[in-house]
Structures are given as structure tokens and as C-alpha cells.
Amino acid sequence: MTSPTIDADLRVLPASHPLQAGRTSGSALVSTYQGVRGPVTPVWMMRQAGRSLPEYRALRVGTDMLDACLDPAMASEITLQPVRRHGVDAGIFFSDIVVPIKLAGVDVSIVAGRGPVLPHPVRTADDVRNLPELDESALSPISEAVALTVAALGQTPLIGFAGAPFTLAAYLVEGGPSKDHLAARTMMHSDPDTWQALMRWTATITGAFLRAQIIAGASAAQLFDSWAGALSLADYTAHVAPASALALSRVHGLQYTAPDASTRTVPMVHFGVGTGELLGAMHDVGADVMGVDWRIPLDEASRRLGGTVPLQGNIDPAFLRAPWSVLEAHVLDVLARGKAAPSHVLNLGHGVPPDADPDVLSRVVRFVHDVAGEGHAAAGAAAGGSAPAFAGPVA
Template structure:
């Protein structure tokens, strides 16, 4: 097995900079679209053989150094007691969002073996054939809470922040249940065979630093602390992290994932030598020329030299319209330059 990614996670010297891409299994690949023509998104997530197939596609097509489990951060949330539907062009929607203490009290902490066996079966299938490490994942508690409260995605997270400010007891009780579910879910993924896990705090950057320190950070830290004894690398990705990175590095992860809104040299300096840095090319750069892609990627690799180690990635998920040939080019550039 190619362990370059895992070695970089733990700060070990590697022959080159490893690279994987958030949402690397997805709509930009024609091979993925062929499968999606046959099944809807949730069915794909819940069918182990198909989920394993699309997880493997970018490894074979792009030559990336790690696979990330094909699933969705809302899968365990649905099993907590919310009714989930995915709509084309509109994204995920919960028809019974959390707005009151009574709503939160109805939620349960999931039992992964009983509630999401298809996720664990997908991992077991993948571990039999993958030649690169497998990354499991979950949404971080705050990010999960935003979907549960808002009923879907949001631009300003007004409903979430209103509860944080006006009903802290409700918010805390909700976050406690989500945190327990997240620990159980990721622990089960690790036991099934995931060799690293990433905690996605996709919407934590919507918080002021003082709010992040109270409403998001402690819960992410609790998840990471619970996972550490299981002996796999833990990645904590905070989108729009520039304002909270000083706080986020204290969560205890092995790898800190950063978005493109912060210069990599500054991120590496703030993260220091205790953690590996992951990131942080703007996904839109993949729509530019190959020369520009190379210029930007090499600049990031050079600036990341100040960190303990570097795993190359985009600053957020790859966009559906991205030309696959440009992604292949990026992977080769990183391998050659790093």
C-alpha cells in the first residue's frame, strides 16, 4: 500500500507531497455521472457496492494518494430522527428541523451498526481492494447543527445564531447529542477499517471568533479527543478559517485543513510544527490554464515548507463543472513539484 498520505499525516518525511481532493468522487467525473443516471444520491450512499465503486474511481483515474469514503455528512443526522430529502439544484432539506427543546429531546444518539450498516459495509469492501489509505469522515458538530436547525443550507445562519444567543440550553443539549453521535459514527468507521478520518467544519467560519470558541470548538475538540486512542490520523478541516485558526489548532487533530482564503505561509506559521497542514488551492483555479495551475500549486507547496508536513488539497470541495483533465494535471504537478 502507498502510505505517503498517512506518513504525512503523522509528520514523517515523505518522498513527495501527497495529494487528495475534497469531493474527489463526484459529478465532475463522467464515470460517476454514469452511475448516478441509474440511482438517486441517497440510494447511492446507501448501496455499499456502488458507494465503494465511486470511492475508487478518482484513485484509479487521477492517481491521488488517498481515497475518501463516498457518503454525505447528513447520513447520520437522518438517523437521529430527521426526515431528509435531496433535491437536484436545491440540495438537502430536512422537513422537521430543530427549533425547540421538544424537537431536540426527540432526537436519539445513533448506533452505527444498526442505523448505518451500509456505511460500514462500504468501508469493509474498500479495504479489500484499495492500494491507498481510506479516509472516513463526518460533519463536525456545529456544521451538523446548522443543517438541523436551518433545515438545509443557509447564507447567514440566522436561525442557528438566534438559538445560540437566545436559547443556550437548547443549543447545548442539541450539540451534546450531535457530539455523541459523531463520536460513535467515526469510531465505527475506524473499527470497520478507515485509516484516517476528517471532521468537516464547513460552516464554522460563519461564526465570530468569540462565538466559534464557545459554539463550535469545544465540541470538535471533544470528538477528536475521543478518537485519538483509536490510533488513526484525525484531520480537522475548518472552512473560512482565517479568523479562527489560532483557536482551531488547539482541537488536538493531527492535521489542520485550511481553505484558500488564508495564505499558506501564514497558515503554516499559525499551525506551527506540531501539526501537518492540508490544503489549500482555490477550486476555481482548476478552470484556468495548466501553466497557471502549476504556478499556484507550486507556490502553495513552497509556502507549506514551514509546516511539520503538507498534504496538498483544494481549499474546499471540487466544483461539478471542473474539467477532469485539469485535475489529473494538478495531481501530476503536485507529485513532481513536491
Template sequence: MNTAYLDMIQGNNPGVTPVWYMRQAGRSQAAYRKIKEKYTLFEITKQPELCAQVTELPVKEYGVDAAILYKDIMSPMVAIGVNVDIKPGVGPVFDTPIRRMGDIERLHQFDPTKVDYIAKTIELLTEEVLDVPLIGFCGAPFTIASYLIEGGPTKSYNKTRGMLISEPDIWNGLMEKLADMSIDYLAMQANAGANALQIFDSWVGAVNSAEYEQAIFPHMKRIISTIKTRFPNLPLAMNGVGTDHLVHIWAKLPLDIIALDWRSSIGEAKDRGVTQTVQGNLDPAYLYADTKTIAKAVDEILLDGVRHGKHVFNLGHGVFPEADPAKLHWLTDYVHEKSRELWARESH
């Protein structure tokens, strides 16, 4: 197995910067688009062999050093009794948004049998298919809550932040339920054989640092501490967007990897308390540019990563549908080639 990703996180420098991309499976890939002509996202995830095929696509096409399980952050909702529909061009939509304590009390305890196909896909990938580590993941309570409270995607998060501020009892009740789900769901993936785990708090950048510390941090600390106690050797990452003001808080958590988007500086990470492996952080917009322009930006990121000491290359957010697969293949090769030069120079 190619262990560069795990080696880097564990402090065993592989002499190359490992790379994978958020949303690397699907969207921009021709083979995936063909599959999507016949199946929805949820239909793919319910078929372990097909889901394993989609998960492996970017490993074969781009040569990345890790695979991330193909699924959605909403995939576990059925296991707590919540029906969700993913509408094309819109995103996750809920018929009955959460507004009061009674809505929260109706949420079930996580039932792994409702999503056993996810565990079966992980087993298939790790035992038979992949020659790189597999990353399992969950959505963080705030991000999941934003969909549940708003009833679907939003750009303002007004109802979500409104509940956090004005209804702290209801807010904490929901956070506790979703934290329980996150723990059970991550544990299920770890037990099935995932080689690493990642928590996506995609929209938590909508809150300020004081609100985060008071209303979100305690729940995140419980999730992360519980998972690290149960699976001490399993790398655990945190990822968000627009979260530069939260990086110093994440640095206090028992995480192994902190993902930085393009608005955060890898070079300043240590000054902000980050001793963990950093992940990131090329702006996805660079995928529109020519390779010379991309290379210049990548060189700076890789140099900052080498100076930090532990770095996994990624985008600052996900691969978008218009991205050219050939360019991602080139980018992967370039990161490997350039980073080998930088790490070799650093060791002399």
C-alpha cells in the same frame, strides 16, 4: 499500498507531497454521472459494491494518494431518527426543523445498524479494493445543526447563530446530541477499517472566534479528544471554509491535520500555532485556468508546504461539477513531480 498520505502525517516524510481532493469522487466524472442517471446519492451509499466503485473512481482516474468515502455529511442522520431529503440543486432539506428543546429530545441515540451499509463499504474498500488509504468522515455539530435549525441550506445562518446567542441551553443540548452522534459515527468508521478520519465543519466560518470558543470549542474538543483516546494512531483532520480566524483555535486541539482554505496562509501557519500537518489549499477557481497559471499557484503552495514540514495537497474547497477530469489528472501528476524536486532540494 501507497502510504505517502499516512507517512506524511506521521512525520515519516515520503519525499513527495501526497494529494487528494475534496469531492474528488463524482460530480465532474463521466463514469459517475452515468451511475447517477440511475441512482440517487443515498441509493448509491446503500449499495456497498456500488459505493466502493464510486469511491475508487478518482484513485483510478487521477492517481491520488488517498480515497475519501463516498457519502454525504447527512448520511448518519437516519441513525438518530431524522429523515432528510437531498433535493437536486438545493441540498439537504428537513420537514421538521429544530426550534425547541422538545425537538432535540426526540433525537435518538446513534444506531449503527441503521447505517451498517457504510461500515460494509469501508470493509470492502480496505480489505479488497483500495491500494491507497481510505478517509472516513463526519459533519461537525455546528454544520449539521445549521441544516437542522434552518430546515435546509442557507447563506446567512441567522436562525443558527440566533439560537447560539439567545438560547444557549437549547444550543448546548443540540451540540451535545450531535457530538455524541459524531463520536459514535466516527468510531464505527474506524472500527470498520478507515485509515484516517476527517471532520467537515463546512459552515462554521459564519461565527466569530469568541462565539466559537464559548459555544462550539468545548464540543469539538470532546469529540476529538474522545476519538484520539480510542484510536490514538488514526490520523484525524479538521476542515472548514472561511475559517482563517479559527485556525489558531484549531491548533489547540489534539488534531493531526488542519485543512486551510485558499484564504489562509500555509506560510503563516506555524506563526499561528499550527504544528500539525497542513492540508490544502489551492483555490478551486484555478481549475478554470490554463496549466501555466495553475502551476505558478501550486508552486507557491508546495514551497510553503515544504517549509512547514508536513503538507498534504488539496483544494481549498471541493471539486465543482464543471471541473475537467483531465486537468485534475494533470494537477495530481504535477504536484507529485514538482514536490519531489522540492523535497529533494530541502534534504540537501
């Protein structure tokens, strides 16, 4: 399959794009992201693709994580697995936060049990100056994987994935995962010029990474700032928000014509872990939807955002191993609190744990679709089921 060319000047999505062609523009997910509350709350789960699924573990035998991300057929198949199994309302593109760093030419590997490791941390102005420029032709495996996936998904939308500039910068400076990101925060304050140059670099590559996915067929995108919860509001606003805004500027304004003949843009979700105090600032960088982790209730998150922003979240992953009656009550509480927002996509407040029972995840999706959705059970039965349209595996 030929992958779409990345056009830096493109503003209108290609006619074949699922949004432009009308395959996903009226989907529950896209409509909800645009602030329209439907009869059923759409649901997908962060990290739904991957480690919790036995079919993923079987497919990955003998294949390095980053190699899997850069093999178009494998990345596509992994993205499709949870859509088949769980009947979720969207696929989330299978990748890793450090993939654009790898594609730019930086030495990085993913070590089992630890995560991304960079043998040569970026600590000085010279280190930043020596970072390679991303040749956007290197993104072709990403475009190809997305194109394969959307061809198989049919009317089910695909969500693009990228790490936010601060999270990428934290990995580069720390040389790997960190609990407090002290080295990154030290550079931020002790050498602000070098920090700003590093943030411009990470914003440039992650913006290009997101744009490639959208042009290739993703119907929405989510920017993950996994480590932003380590920052104060003042530090985020002064030293991080401008770079996140720069990254999202690469995808703002990508237009399509909706079924009602209005001109719409591709919706952007912004999510961070432990970022309840940053919600307003994170929204202000150019997000349409805010993801919320499990630490604050959705009604409080909506209040902090002025009651005007669509929300995504926020089942506590710890409840996935609780008795069903406890999990069911928690899901109903999350759905009820989500009504404080203009619209709400149900998700976890963080990723699916590795030891999560896939049958429990499927049961949550069925419950939301068939029980929690007002009037949906009867309508779904009359229509012969409520699972989203899905064209099957990639050939």
C-alpha cells in the same frame, strides 16, 4: 463481505486493519499526517469522488443521493473511481454530511440544486428532546462500504468523512442550507441550554459515524465544519469547540503498531471553510492536521499554528479552469508555502467544482508526483511509475 462490529470499548485496531497489518501505515499520506515530510508531497482532493466524473454520473442515474450513500457497493465504487482515474494518494469515503442524521431516523432529503432539506427544523427544547438516539447497528452499511473499499485499495489509504457538530446543527435548525446561519446562531445565544443539548446530540452521532469508518478500515479521518466560518472566534470557542472535541473523543486513542514498533493513533484532520481566524481553536479540539481553505496562504496558516502542525491544502479551485501555466505556477506556490509546516498534504482549498475537467485534476496529480517532488521523477521512472498501489475495483 462481513463488516466489522462496532465495539465501544475498542482501543487497539483489529489485526486485519490496514494500519495494523502494515498496508497503509508507511504510506506517504499517513506518514505526512504524522508530521514526517517525505520526498514527494502526497495529494488528494476534497470532493474528488462524485459530480465531476462522468463515470459517477453514469452510475448514479436513477439513484437518489442518500440511497447511493447507503448502498455499500455503490458507495465503495464511487470512492474508488477517482483513485483509479487520478492516481491520488488516498481515497475519501463517499458520503454526505447529513447521512448520520438520516441513519438516526431524522427526516432529511437532498434536493438537487439546493442540498439537504429537513421538513421539520429543530427550533425548540422539545424538538431537541425528541431527536432520536442513534442505534449504532444502523451504521452497518457504512462499515460494509468501508470494508469493501479498503479491500480494493490495497496500500492506498482511505480517509473517513464526517460533518462537524456545528455544521450538522446548522442544517437541523435552519432546515437546509443558509448563507448566514442566523437561526442557528440565534439559538446559540438566546437558548444556550437547548443549543448545548443539540450540540451534544450532533457530536454523539457524528463521533459514532467516524468511529465506524475507522474500525472498518479507514486509515485517517477528516471532520468537515463547512459552516464554521460564520462564527466569531469567541462563539466558536465557547459554543462549538466542546462539541467538536466530544465528537473526536470517540476516535482518539485508537491505536496500532507502526512498522518501527512504535504505538501510533489514527490521524485526524479538521477542515472548515472561511475559518482562517479559527485555526488555532479548531486544532485545539483534538486535531492532528489542519486543513486550510484558499483564503490564507499556507505559510501564514502555519505561523498562526505556531509552526508545529501538519497542514493540508490549499489550491484555489478557481485555478482549475485557468491556463495550465497559471495553474502550474499556483500549485508550485502552494507547495513552496507548505514547506513552512512540518509536513504538507496537497489538496484544494475547497471541493472539486462540478464542472472541473477530470483531465486537469489528473494532470495536477501527475505534476505533483513527477515534477514538483524533488528527485521523484527519476526515482519513479526507475521504479516503473509513481502511482500508489491500488488493487482495482470491488468485485
